[in-house]
Amino acid sequence: MLRDYLVKAANMFYGLSYQQIRSLAFQFACKLKEIGAIKKVPDTWFANNSDLEPTASRDWLHGFMKRHSDLSLRRPVQTSIGRAAAFNKPVVNAFFDIYERVRESHQYSAADVWNMDETGLSTVHKTKFVVASKGTRCVGAISSGERGTNVTMTLAVSAAGNRIPPFFIYPRAKFQDKFLLHGTANARGVANGSGWQTNHTFLEWLKHFKNYAIRSSTEKTLLIMDNHESHMTIAGLDFCKNNNIEVLTLPPHTSHRLQPLDRGVFGPLKTYFDHSCKAWMLNHSGIPLTIDRIAELVAEPLLKGASSMNIIAGFRSTGIWPFNRDIFSEDDFTPAFVTDRPYEDEPDQEAGPSIAHQETGPSNAHDEPVLSNADQEPDRSNLDLLIPIEDIRPFPKAPLRKPSNRGRKRRKAALLTDAVMLESLRAEQAAAAQKKSDAELRSAQVLAK
Incomplete structure (x- = not known):
């Protein structure tokens, strides 16, 4: 479950660092202990970094990464939120x-x-890398x-x-x-x-x-x-x-x-x-x-x-040639989950809860936690319904976009040479030209006074 959560978070461009993973693992373990899914949380996790919040140990993180060999520490490419949000289904x-x-x-x-x-x-x-002797404080390149x-x-x-x-x-x-x-x-x-x-x-x-x-x-x-x-x-x-x-x-x-x-x-x-x-x-x-x-x-x-x-x-x-509207998979649209909205000028409904929450079990799953005795094996049945990790660290979800006051019209895909669209652009640009002319006239009148 933790591995799937980390992959989904990375696909959304909100991946976790090692320190964030250790913190989430500690919170997840404490939650599992509350419902009896595990017997105990290691004492060393509480004593770890005593001056800071408790986290899972570095040894646990090393073992976790070793068990899931498909995971690795990657250097992310900085991506603007505009691009991530705009490319949605x-x-x-x-x-x-x-x-x-x-x-x-x-x-x-x-x-x-x-x-x-x-x-x-x-x-x-500019040259990115050159070979030079070790210990050189500054290496230049023309x-x-x-x-x-x-x-x-x-x-x-x-x-x-x-x-x-x-x-x-x-x-x-x-x-x-x-x-x-x-x-x-x-x-x-x-x-x-x-x-x-x-x-x-x-x-x-x-x-x-x-x-x-x-x-x-x-x-x-x-x-x-x-x-x-x-x-x-x-x-x-x-x-x-x-x-x-x-x-x-x-x-x-x-x-x-x-x-x-x-x-x-x-x-x-x-x-x-x-x-x-x-x-x-x-x-x-x-x-x-x-x-x-x-x-x-x-x-x-x-x-x-x-x-x-x-x-x-x-x-x-x-997917433009040959035509294939299914060229993009669901994973390609994952980064837009944070601001997923209908394709309209103004959304008519608030963004709902995260997908992970919608797919979880009954809403009263936490009302009656399953308890187990210390000498019994933990009950891992329906664990994904009992403890969704998104309850501990929800995926980010943006609020409704506020209407812009900058006066710039929000664009979308359009056939510009269509007669209706062309007339709309004519009217729009004529109005902009008139507004600019009026502003220049007012400025000239102020200067004249």
């Missing part, structure tokens, strides 16, 4: 419902289903700088394993042709002050996408991407509508599981790009790495990281 099913409906309305081939996303390429690459500059690369890949030439956004006021020197053939670049995707650069990328991805003006193309504000510009969506491009957005904070580029391409691409930059620094000692080398250094990593095999594997792992 209702949200994923809602996305697949829309995707399935779109697939049925148009008989798309694998070459007509595309995924688009951006990634940052930095000029700073990097290309302390604070790097990011260049945004926009990439689009199809379920057939194809990709279009990359599109770069440079953090400069004016684009220079030398930025793309020795880069991927037919790559394109633009410049803006921030180096990030904006409404204007997204429209320019759509024109680039049309030139290389759309085979015929009469055929429908499905473009899947996240719902970043820059992707929801009316000018861009009108361009898509006029060129038979259907735009389907992913649910917020789910791209780490539902986006083919994140699942199959960007990981190996970044690794190869890091190797390429380090090799360049080794061959050009004393010369800093600047943004005009980015397109050149990412050209070969694109061939390796964004290979047809990786692209197709990325689409397969998300």
Whole structure:
């Protein structure tokens, strides 16, 4: 029971440390002794760490870990609560419902289903580990700088394993042709002050996408991407509508599981790009790495990281192509248990008790505990009904989400080029523009006074 509890807690991203396990084991043992399931709790557990709360001994922990060889101490990857909560079954099913409906309305081939996303390429690459003599107080390694500059690369890949030439956004006021020197053939670049995707650069990328991805003006193309504000510009969506491009957005904070580029391409691409930059620094000692080398250094990593095999594997792992809405198991949704809610703008009911509590036995199981004499064997029958560990240390459960006052609308998966959705976005952006205009007018009146 304790082993199952620890596995479930880790799957929920709320795993226990060794000290927490020892504390829970002590509380669990005391509870079992109360109902007569075990004869006694070792006296050494009470005396252990006398200045602190009693815990199970280190010897017990060592034996427990040895008995359950499938458990080990792991270093967790920090995961935001937004991502953990957003990837839940209702949200994923809602996305697949829309995707399935779109697939049925148009008989798309694998070459007509595309995924688009951006990634940052930095000029700073640091060496993680080097071999040095023992006892050295500080070991240094040359990097290309302390604070790097990011260049945004926009990439689009199809379920057939194809990709279009990359599109770069440079953090400069004016684009220079030398930025793309020795880069991927037919790559394109633009410049803006921030180096990030904006409404204007997204429209320019759509024109680039049309030139290389759309085979015929009469055929429908499905473009899947996240719902970043820059992707929801009316000018861009009108361009898509006029060129038979259907735009389907992913649910917020789910791209780490539902986006083919994140699942199959960007990981190996970044690794190869890091190797390429380090090799360049080794061959050009004393010369800093600047943004005009980015397109050149990412050209070969694109061939390796964004290979047809990786692209197709990325689409397969998300269930988008081949279509498989059951690609994710129940364990994949476990982290969302803490904030599991219906897929609605505002939940209409409070979060219920934990799953473990719902599956336990009668509510009066603790009212009449089973007692045993000291000379009898402990009664372990129906132990899981008598002592659920969740009663001792309940799994965390978030309260209802409070309505936001920031004015930002909560997004969800949607077909942006649908007529109703497009009109809704028009009205929403017109209202935002009017609000901004009114605020500027009031500021001007205050300054005039």
